[in-house]
């Protein structure tokens with residue numbers, strides 16, 4: 001198995017989803033999983049984007065067995081380092097008469113295309129350079145001579161697929177700059193790297209007949225099967241695009257504090273269903289039950305609510321010490337012991353780790369004084385009285401405040417809202433007894449007393 005991401009931008013959600021399905025399948029079959037960097041588009045590739053792919057996949061523990069950084073029996077794993085191989089294969093196809101040199105200029109090809117449009121027929125290259133090549137030109141691309149017939153293959157999701165190759169025009173294998181097209185490099189590598197199952201996004205379904213014709217022309221063994229996974233769609237049904245949809249950026253999930261386990265869980269369910277009501281899965285569980293026959297054909301819509309729910313479930317299930325460790329980057333102003341004390345309360349409220357910053361920043365930022373009316377101030381006064389002698393732990397604090405509620409007949413809301421506003425400057429906080437207990441007692445009392453007119 002392999003994935004072949006192109007380092008042309010931030011690491012994409014689709015790359016993680018493809019990697020996950022490949023890895024699950026590879027682990028089920030005791031196969032190997034390679035990361036191949038598809039970087040033959042010189043203008044759009046950047047090494048820093050390649051680094052982002054590694055970082056994102058490692059964060060998700062979608063680890064590969066072979067790749068540019070790890071080596072392996074089919075190295076190199078970066079296509080830009082394999083250009084000689086593609087050239088040799090192109091020369092072989094030229095020698096065998098399965099490909100030919102094409103000298104046409106962009107303008108000439110454009111004119112052919114326009115003519116086809118004008119005559120309302122689907123465009124196919126005219127084969128001018130096959131039948132009547134010019135003799136006075138030096139710059140050429142290498143074009144594949146499409147043999148025609150039909151191309152049939154097995155797709156593990158869609159079943160038997162058949163494409164009519166008569167509709168496919170001769171296409172470019174090597175560009176005039178000496179670099180291969182994706183359509184050529186990809187099947188050459190899949191064959192040389194002995195990829196048995198090509199698992200990739202549905203947008204590549206129509207590329208498969210092109211690539212199989214090349215494998216056949218080279219006399220290589222075909223992959224056993226393909227799987228073209230449903231596209232991930234935005235909520236509105238549009239294809240997720242790097243530009244328009246921030247949710248396509250994998251790093252965003254780490255920044256907002258989605259747990260990698262939860263994102264994996266969510267991605268597995270986006271396009272696949274287990275056939276039972278279970279929704280929370282570890283990677284190991286997925287490995288046991290995942291199969292391509294339960295992958296849907298239609299595009300899968302991204303659903304933040306479901307992801308948030310799954311993330312919350314993972315957060316609540318996590319042991320406190322581990323959660324505290326994961327929270328540290330979001331709470332760099334707090335020491336470990338404070339984070340640990342906050343965890344039980346945070347657990348009940350958070351959907352993502354970044355929420356912790358919002359809940360706890362009152363511990364290191366002095367809030368603005370809220371505008372309280374006289375009644376609210378007097379309620380704080382009562383709370384101050386009740387809290388004076390109380391040991392500074394959540395339970396006794398809760399007990400003391402409940403005592404005030406009982407004695408005065410006030411609602412909890414009436415008593416707690418001004419306390420919350422005064423301590424945090426916010427209307428929403430952790431449960432009030434935790435909000436108090438997490439601050440050192442003198443600071444909590446000083447903030448409260450400041451709200452009471454002398």
Ligand code: GLU
Pocket residue numbers: 003004005006038186199200201204
């Ligand atoms: N570079 C292509 C992509 O990122 C690879 C497609 C393939 O798996 O063949 O979509």
